[in-house]
Amino acid sequence: MKPLRILIGAETYPPDVNGAARFAERLATGLAGRGHEIHVVAPSPTGPAVREVRDGVVVHGVRSHRYYQHDGFQVCMPWEAFPAVTALMDEIDPDVVHTNAHMVVGRGVVRAAHRSGRPLVATNHLMPENLIGYSPIPKPLQRVFNTWAWRDLGRVFGKAAVVTAPTPRAVELLVRHAGLVDAFPVSCGIDADRYRSVPHSPGPEPTVLFVGRLDQEKRVDELVRAFAALPDGLPGRLEIVGDGARREEWTALADALGVAHRVRFRGFVSEQELLEAYAGADLFCMPGVAELQSLVTLEAMAAGLPVVAADAMALPHLVRPGRNGWLYTPGDVPELTTRLAALLGDADTRRRMGAASRDIVAAHAIDATLDRFEGIYDQVLGREQVTARAA
Template sequence: MSDHHPRDESRRLRVLIAGDTFPPDVNGAANFTERLAVGLAGRGHDVHVVAPAATRKHGTFREEHGGATLTVHRLNSTRWPLHDWLRFATPWMVQHHTRPIVDSFHPDVVHIQAHIVIGRGLTKVARDRGIRVIATNHFMPDNLVEHAPPMPKKLLDWIAKRAWQDAANTYRHVQALTTPTRKAANYLEEATGMHGVYAISCGIDARDYTARLDRPRQNRIVFVGRVTAEKNIDVLLRAMTKLSPDLDASLTVVGGGDLLGKLTQMTVDLGLADRVTFTGYTSDEELRHILTGATVFAMPSTAELQSIASLEAMASGLPVVAADAMALPHLVDPGSNGYLFTPGDSDDLAAKLTAVLTQSDDDYVAMRRASLKMIEPHDINRTLDTFEKLYRGEPVAAQAADAPSGRESTAGARGGSSAG
């Protein structure tokens, strides 16, 4: 499959980005999709987005996102009854609704952010028209299963296996497949039997965050993310009960979700009501203020393909204590910018938080500096550079911070078969 125009790095691209979640949804995939669209538009590219309608109102709108005005095609959607905000476009109508969008916009490339609903249908439409398709996988079956009715583990495992097979059925037809980290790429390759997955950081603009140069007077632990089961916030709450009272540590949980009420009650039951604050959803400005004033960031989740929240914390100069699971180990250099703890082990989490909070002032400040240094390879401009090359079918070297050095592929020569 070839591009419609000769190679020209300065050529303005028409990019159609599609995903099953997009702001006002608040989650990592939605945030990345928005940041990618805004970044590309800022470079002069013509960017359209296809996403489920956030309400019953659907159609094509001009929307403000991150200081940019984007054309967003909102498809008719239905709310998933077991989730507080998740909405899905009508699967059997996706191709019908996206054909006119593609035929009117004439994109140079389609970039899907998931295979589940919109990405699946739009990939078929793009293939029929000979349009290059790039896919980024943010999907983890664990995240989906959490919102399914209770069922036996064997059945859940079978569903997860089938879910990965289903993902491969779409991804084998794209020209390049990416995911945020090398660990996630290896996991995706093993789960789907595919090869040549690119590890490309979701990227953030570290200039948006402020890191203080000293140590906060109070020991403030912060978590940022959806308040849902896969984040394992209950482990963090139990760890709070094991911290020495002498530390006088508090916890701020930033985010909303279906477990907000249950976990709020849990803090009461554990005697933590005066030490734990649930902010719910906040503005970007409020979030950055909380991060700047915090002492340490905690991420107990075991299903992170990268964890943008952890990157934001590092850009704010925070030491990170994270579960030793999935992609999180790639963000933590134990003893340098934080520590890893055994997943699900509240005793170990408490011990690692204590290790940070009892550092000498000099050693603590050194941890802050280490986080700031480690965030540099995750600059959003590096991410945008890489995707621009993939869009044009140019050779791309793996550029994620955790990718093995020297790994290089030729995106333009990959074709659909090499991704599947």
């Protein structure tokens, strides 16, 4: 297709470490690699406004502030972000605008694109329920907040010509709670070859791996409790990659359960160390209950790992019970223990399920995702719009 100038709006972008940031980066660098001129507008990682070129992408950091309840997370103020985003929209003059958020920077991007008549695409990665843990909202008001937040998302993204989400389950939430009745799924995509580049190098004991933020919705405490309940004499180790507000609490839990010597909390790691962690693991576990796709689960599958995951949100789209892993009922620690034990004690099943993971992940190739979004950009430029209506 003809090279385009594309502005991508994001509420989080590397060096932030989370799925939405990783997707925004892969989308931006992938499109830049296809010859498009890509500009990303996101909160500054350091506070002051900044502009830099990374991997062929111009990243415009909007003035931001440290969020008081989450170390290392930057947020923007509307009265600073909205005029800054409007000025950038006029300066960059994009052919297409693609927002991946609707909070502050994303909202500013939508407002500026809508008011100037620029074609707008929106992709949702957020469950408003996940914000509760980082807010001072009293428990009796949380249900009201969630209802309002979904409707607010619908009002903002309802201005887009096309709305997408990573999975059918994520789309279902947009339709049901935000009223975006024409939203449709486009996988976040993954460069599977990258996760096959490091040969599998298992250690002397089979290793269970978790990768992600150590925050409430990830439920890593259930994984630690399940691991501690494994049968005596069954060899195994647990590697936990990532950081977050619950790390200290869950480290203490492993100690209290008597498995601290077999559980390793690694914190944040480099990209190369992450590839090596996948290569050194024997199975992957995702106990989170708020995954709209779970990029780390896709990465583990690309590395050839069987997966044990919570039967929640979009994880059943990735885990086919008995084929590439097992699902378990969220909160059912004994069931999780049973699933982990079955795989830790059976190398042949691990190999068979790991091979199936690689087969399944082929449907999520990043090139297919980039093709799909290029097709969507062509649609909105040709005014063949798939309108996302707020019901």
